[in-house]
Amino acid sequence: MMTSPLTPADQLIIALDGMERAEALAFISKLPEVSWVKVGLELFVSAGPEVLADLREQGLRIFLDLKFHDIPATMAGACRRAASFGAELITVHACAGRAALDEAQTAACEGAAEVGLSAPRLLAVTVLTSWDQKRLANELCIPQSLQARVEWLAELAAESGLGGCVCSPWEVSGLRRLHPSPFELVTPGIRPSGAELADQVRVMSPAAALNAGASRLVIGRPITRAVDPAEAFARCCFEIEQRQLD
Numbered sequence: 120m121m122t123s124p125l126t127p128a129d130q131l132i133i134a135l136d137g138m139e140r141a142e143a144l145a146f147i148s149k150l151p152e153v154s155w156v157k158v159g160l161e162l163f164v165s166a167g168p169e170v171l172a173d174l175r176e177q178g179l180r181i182f183l184d185l186k187f188h189d190i191p192a193t194m195a196g197a198c199r200r201a202a203s204f205g206a207e208l209i210t211v212h213a214c215a216g217r218a219a220l221d222e223a224q225t226a227a228c229e230g231a232a233e234v235g236l237s238a239p240r241l242l243a244v245t246v247l248t249s250w251d252q253k254r255l256a257n258e259l260c261i262p263q264s265l266q267a268r269v270e271w272l273a274e275l276a277a278e279s280g281l282g283g284c285v286c287s288p289w290e291v292s293g294l295r296r297l298h299p300s301p302f303e304l305v306t307p308g309i310r311p312s313g314a315e316l317a318d319q320v321r322v323m324s325p326a327a328a329l330n331a332g333a334s335r336l337v338i339g340r341p342i343t344r345a346v347d348p349a350e351a352f353a354r355c356c357f358e359i360e361q362r363q364l365d
């Protein structure tokens with residue numbers, strides 16, 4: 120069976136950070152082409168799970184990025200509930216370890232099935248895109264190279280049957296050789312040329328990240344804080360389309 124290629128909007132996930140519920144809904148109503156949104160800690164803590172239903176009613180697909188990291192039973196309980204809200208992508212920290220990842224994955228599938236939804240994909244966060252090699256060694260006393268660390272944690276995720284991982288675009292080409300599609304490599308740290316880095320360290324442009332092998336890109340402030348967010352979104356889509364034509 121032929122699968123249709125992903126459109127740029129399928130590959131771009133807009134991070135709705137720095138907004139309260141009403142602001143997020145108003146923002147999204149100005150971007151009718153968006154198909155995926157990411158609800159992270161800021162919006163979820165201020166608006167609660169109801170915002171997920173609000174966004175789904177607008178036809179949006181939900182990436183729930185709460186980065187669960189806890190003991191296995193707590194991770195499982197949180198993932199079960201998150202899946203029942205209709206989130207299609209859910210993050211957990213790979214550092215929670217194999218038992219927690221295994222239980223989280225099972226509970227997420229059960230939570231979705233209990234309400235008649237398809238199982239979500241759990242994504243394991245590897246090393247946050249705001250970290251660099253030096254801080255990893257100095258602050259966390261992790262002697263591995265950053266690439267090796269990400270590959271180690273992605274392997275743990277794959278062995279637990281997770282749907283993919285979150286990494287920076289810098290690690291994508293190495294990871295893609297180890298984990299072919301459909302294992303998802305979802306990359307924040309996306310910066311179109313000229314955009315401010317802010318707290319992001321391991322960054323790439325949208326086209327370069329996809330060329331390296333990323334499945335989907337997460338982009339927040341370069342669009343949400345743009346003077347004209349619709350134009351900024353359209354520019355990212357254009358860059359992705361051009362790359363597909365090259």
Ligand SMILES: O=c1ccn([C@@H]2O[C@H](COP(=O)(O)O)[C@@H](O)[C@H]2O)c(=O)[nH]1
Pocket residue numbers: 134136157159244246247248249285286307308309319337338339340341
């Ligand atoms: O390693 C990670 C994991 C998650 N994030 C999240 O992605 C967005 C990025 O937003 P920008 O404004 O484009 O920097 C944000 O919600 C983070 O929580 C990440 O940046 N890095």
